[in-house]
Amino acid sequence: MRNDSLLVTDLYQLTMVQSYLEHGLTRIASFELFVRKMPEHRNFLMFSGLEPLLEYLEQLHLDEAELDWLRKSGRFSDELLDYLDGLSFDGHVDAMREGTVFFPDEPVVRITAPLPLAQLIETRLINLLHFQTLIASKAARVRLAAGDRQLVDFGLRRSHGAEAGLLAARASYLAGFDATSNVQAGFAYGIPIVGTMAHSYILAHGCESEAFVHYAHSHPKGVVLLIDTYDTEAAARKLVKLAPRLASEGIRIQAVRLDSGDLGAHARKVRDILDRGGLHEVRIFASGNLDECRVQSLLDQGAPIDGFGVGTRMNTSSDAPYLDCAYKLQEYDGQPRRKLSEHKATWPGRKQVYRQYRDGFIDRDIITTVDDADCSGEPLLQPVMRHGRRLHEPQDLKAARMHARQQLQALPPGLLRPDAPKTERPVVEVSKALRELARAVDRDIRLRMAS
Amino acid sequence: MRNDSLLVTDLYQLTMVQSYLEHGLTRIASFELFVRKMPEHRNFLMFSGLEPLLEYLEQLHLDEAELDWLRKSGRFSDELLDYLDGLSFDGHVDAMREGTVFFPDEPVVRITAPLPLAQLIETRLINLLHFQTLIASKAARVRLAAGDRQLVDFGLRRSHGAEAGLLAARASYLAGFDATSNVQAGFAYGIPIVGTMAHSYILAHGCESEAFVHYAHSHPKGVVLLIDTYDTEAAARKLVKLAPRLASEGIRIQAVRLDSGDLGAHARKVRDILDRGGLHEVRIFASGNLDECRVQSLLDQGAPIDGFGVGTRMNTSSDAPYLDCAYKLQEYDGQPRRKLSEHKATWPGRKQVYRQYRDGFIDRDIITTVDDADCSGEPLLQPVMRHGRRLHEPQDLKAARMHARQQLQALPPGLLRPDAPKTERPVVEVSKALRELARAVDRDIRLRMAS
Numbered sequence A, B: 001m002r003n004d005s006l007l008v009t010d011l012y013q014l015t016m017v018q019s020y021l022e023h024g025l026t027r028i029a030s031f032e033l034f035v036r037k038m039p040e041h042r043n044f045l046m047f048s049g050l051e052p053l054l055e056y057l058e059q060l061h062l063d064e065a066e067l068d069w070l071r072k073s074g075r076f077s078d079e080l081l082d083y084l085d086g087l088s089f090d091g092h093v094d095a096m097r098e099g100t101v102f103f104p105d106e107p108v109v110r111i112t113a114p115l116p117l118a119q120l121i122e123t124r125l126i127n128l129l130h131f132q133t134l135i136a137s138k139a140a141r142v143r144l145a146a147g148d149r150q151l152v153d154f155g156l157r158r159s160h161g162a163e164a165g166l167l168a169a170r171a172s173y174l175a176g177f178d179a180t181s182n183v184q185a186g187f188a189y190g191i192p193i194v195g196t197m198a199h200s201y202i203l204a205h206g207c208e209s210e211a212f213v214h215y216a217h218s219h220p221k222g223v224v225l226l227i228d229t230y231d232t233e234a235a236a237r238k239l240v241k242l243a244p245r246l247a248s249e250g251i252r253i254q255a256v257r258l259d260s261g262d263l264g265a266h267a268r269k270v271r272d273i274l275d276r277g278g279l280h281e282v283r284i285f286a287s288g289n290l291d292e293c294r295v296q297s298l299l300d301q302g303a304p305i306d307g308f309g310v311g312t313r314m315n316t317s318s319d320a321p322y323l324d325c326a327y328k329l330q331e332y333d334g335q336p337r338r339k340l341s342e343h344k345a346t347w348p349g350r351k352q353v354y355r356q357y358r359d360g361f362i363d364r365d366i367i368t369t370v371d372d373a374d375c376s377g378e379p380l381l382q383p384v385m386r387h388g389r390r391l392h393e394p395q396d397l398k399a400a401r402m403h404a405r406q407q408l409q410a411l412p413p414g415l416l417r418p419d420a421p422k423t424e425r426p427v428v429e430v431s432k433a434l435r436e437l438a439r440a441v442d443r444d445i446r447l448r449m450a451s
Helices: A010-020 A050-061 A064-073 A078-085 A115-120 A122-146 A164-176 A182-191 A199-205 A210-217 A232-248 A264-278 A291-302 A399-407 A432-450 B009-023 B049-061 B065-075 B078-085 B115-120 B122-146 B162-174 B183-189 B199-204 B208-220 B232-248 B263-276 B292-300 B396-410 B432-450
Strands: A030-035 A092-096 A109-114 A152-155 A224-226 A255-258 A283-287 A307-310 A324-332 A351-358 A360-369 A382-386 A426-428 B027-037 B092-095 B109-114 B149-154 B225-227 B257-258 B283-287 B307-310 B325-331 B351-358 B363-369 B381-386 B428-431
Touching: A010 A078, A010 B183, A010 B199, A010 B208, A030 A115, A030 B199, A050 A092, A050 A122, A050 A382, A064 A078, A064 B115, A078 A109, A078 B092, A078 B381, A092 A283, A092 B122, A109 A122, A109 A426, A122 A152, A122 A164, A122 A291, A122 A307, A122 A324, A122 A399, A122 B162, A152 A164, A164 A182, A164 A399, A164 B122, A164 B162, A182 B065, A182 B149, A199 A210, A199 A224, A199 B027, A199 B149, A199 B325, A210 A224, A210 A232, A232 A255, A232 B149, A255 A264, A264 A283, A291 A432, A291 B183, A324 B199, A324 B363, A351 B009, A360 A432, B009 B078, B009 B115, B027 B122, B049 B092, B049 B122, B049 B183, B049 B381, B065 B078, B109 B115, B109 B122, B115 B122, B122 B149, B122 B292, B122 B307, B122 B325, B122 B396, B149 B162, B162 B183, B199 B225, B208 B225, B208 B232, B208 B325, B232 B257, B232 B263, B257 B263, B263 B292
Parallel strands: A152 A307, A224 A255, A255 A283, A283 A307, A360 A426, B149 B307, B225 B257, B257 B283, B283 B307, B363 B428
Antiparallel strands: A030 A109, A030 A324, A092 A109, A092 A382, A351 A360, B027 B109, B027 B325, B092 B109, B092 B381, B351 B363
C-alpha cells in the first residue's frame, strides 16, 4: 500500500468534497494546523514533518487501481470521481521552519486552496505533521537531557509500523539525535546508521568470548560488544583478557553496550574493570527502556555513560503518544470562521505568530491576524509553496537540524531539564486585533443562529 | 519508501548476519516472539498481524536501488551482499491464530530457519506483530465495553504514520470493530468504511441548517449530521424542524453525531429533543477522546448512545503505547538457548502452549516444550508455513474476526470490564518439563562461564 496515496484519508473528506462540488462551495479556504493543549510533561513542542508534507502535496494523485476501486464502490458521484482523477495540489502553503520550537494555539501550517482541495488533504496532513512533531518534541527533550553525549534512535521494532519507524528516525535526527539503527532511514534520508549485535549473536555462539572475537574479526573497525547476556561484569573481565590478543591483530575495542539491570551501577563497575585493565579508551554505551527522564537521572548520578540508545519510549512518545491538534477552517471566501464547540473553540481568520527574544532567549510569542501592523518580532510562518510550487529548494535535513539546535539554544534556561515546571514557559499572547476579530465573528454567529 | 523493504531493519541484523556467514553460523535456529509483561491496564492480549507477516515473508527481497545503496556504502562484505541479493524466505512458521487471546511468556510465533535468515527478519517481524497485537488488544477492550453497539475506528489522523493507520484499522476490525473511517483500509482489506462530515463542512456554509440540507441532498441514503459546531441542543431542534421537509423529499435522517462536551448529558438532552419531535428512529453517535473506559462509563450512566467513533486513544493504544515483547533465539542447531540478563531471562527451547477450558471459559494455559507428552489441552501454536510455503490459503479477515469474537466469549466473565482487577486472569503455568529444561540449560551456561 502507498503511504502517500490519496486513499490515506477519512471517508468523510470524500463525502464532504462531493457535497462541496455539488453545491458550488469551491471558493478559496484557509485551514490552519495548531496544537490545542500541551501534554502534561512538555514545556515546548518542536515542529517537524514539513518536507515530507510538501513531497506528499507535490505527488498528490490516485493511481488507476485506486480510482477504479472508488468508481466500482458505487458510492461516489461522477463529478467527484472526475475531480479526483484530474487532481493536483495547486494551493498555497505557509509554515514554520522544521525544527522551530512552538506552543499551543500557534498555527504551524496554513493551507490556502479551493475548499475541496484544502479539505481533501486534511487527514494525511495531520497524520504526517502530528506524528513527526510529536517525536521531534520528545527527542528534543532527550537531547537536552543527554548534553553532548551520543544519542542513537533504536525504536524501529516497536514503532507503530514501518513508516512510523522511518519518520521517527527523521524527526529524532532533526531534533538532535546523532544516528539511527534504522537502515531504511539511511537509504531514504542519509541519516547515519549504527548497529552491532543483539543477544542472539552471543547465544548462537554459546561461548561469549568466542562471540566477541568473531565479531571483532568480522567488523574490526567497529567493535562494539554487548556484554550483558549472562553476567555483565564477568563479560567486562573477559574483554580485559581478550583485548591484548585483539590489539596484537590491530583491532581496538571501541565500546561496550549495557542493555539490562541497573545501568548506572553496571556502568560504574564496568568502567572500573575496564580502567583497571588499561582499557580507558573503551566507551560505555547504554540502552534499554530509556527516555529523557532516565537519561537525566543516570547523568545526575554521575554514571560514566558515553552514549545512549533510545528506542520505544521515544519512538512512541510513550508518556504522551499523541497531541491534541486540529486542522481547522479559519477563513472561507474571505470571511473568517470559528467553531464554538465546548472546549474546542478556535481563533478565527488567517494568523501569524511573532516571536520576541530577550538576551538571545525566546521571551514572548504573539498570535495575531496576518495583517496586524501593530505587532512586531520574528514572523514564524513563512510562505513555502504558491500555486502548488515550492518557493525554495527542498530543505536539507542537516540545515533543519542546525535550526533545531539553535532553537533549543534559545529556549529559556528554566525549560531545559525534563522535570522543568510548566510555569517556566515563555508568554504566549493573543493580540488585541485577534481578540477583536474573534468577538466580531462570534457576534455574526449569534445573529445567524438567532435568525 | 516500501514498508515491506528488507531495509526496514536495524543495522545490527546486517552486521550480525555478515559475521554469521563469515564464521559458518548458518545452521537451523528457532526464534520465538512473546510478551514479557502485561501493561498495567490489560488483563489479556489478542494476537494480530500474522497474515501481513506472512505476506512480508513471501515477498522478502531487496530491489535494485536498495541493493546498490548497500553495496555503495562500502560497509558490507561481498558475501553478505550476494546472500541478500538471492534471498528468499524458505523457513518454517508456527503461530497462534490471529484473534487468539494470550498472556505473558506465551510464544505467539516461532520462526525456524537458518540462523542468518531467522535473524534478518527480526525487526520487521516485531514491528508488524507488536503493533497489530497492541491495537487488537486495546480494541478488544473497547468492544467488550460497548456491547453490541456500533464501533468505528476514527484514528487515522493521529496514528503514527499511514501504515499505522492502515494496520490499526485492520487490527481493530479483527478485534470486533464494525467499520473504519480509513478509506485505504477499505481498499486494502475490504473493511467497511463510514464517514459523513467534519466541523469544517458546517463552518464553510456559515448557516448550519443550510449545511444539513445540502448534506442530506448530496447523500440522501446516509444522512448523519454533526450537530455540535455551535450549540448541540439548538442544532437538534433545527433538525426537528427540518425533518418533515426532508421526509417530504423521501430523505430520512439516520443519525446525529456528538463530538464535544459532556457526551452523556448531551446525548440525553438530544434524545429527548428528537423523541419529542417524533424522530425516535434517529440514532445518536458519539465521538471525541473516547476509549474503553469512557465508553463503559457512558453506558454505565445509561447514556442513550447507539454507536461510538473511537480514534486516537485506540489507534495509539494511548494508555499503553507499546508492549514489552521480545523475539529470542530459543534453539540453535538442536541445542536450547537462554538469555540470563537481569529481569530479562527467557524460557529456553521450542515451546507449545496448551489451553484448557472449564464450562466453555479459558481456565488454564500451560507453557511447555514442543515434545512434552505429559501436557494436554488445545495446542495454540500451529504450523502455518513450511520451507517458505503456506500450508493453508490466506486467512480471511472475516474468519479471523469470528475467531476473535469466540475468543472474547471464552474469556472468564471476571475479565470483561475495562476496570477488571488483575487477579481475575486465568492461570498460566510453566510445565515441569520446561522448568527442568531451563535448569539444564542454566547448568550448561554456568559450566561454560566457569571455563
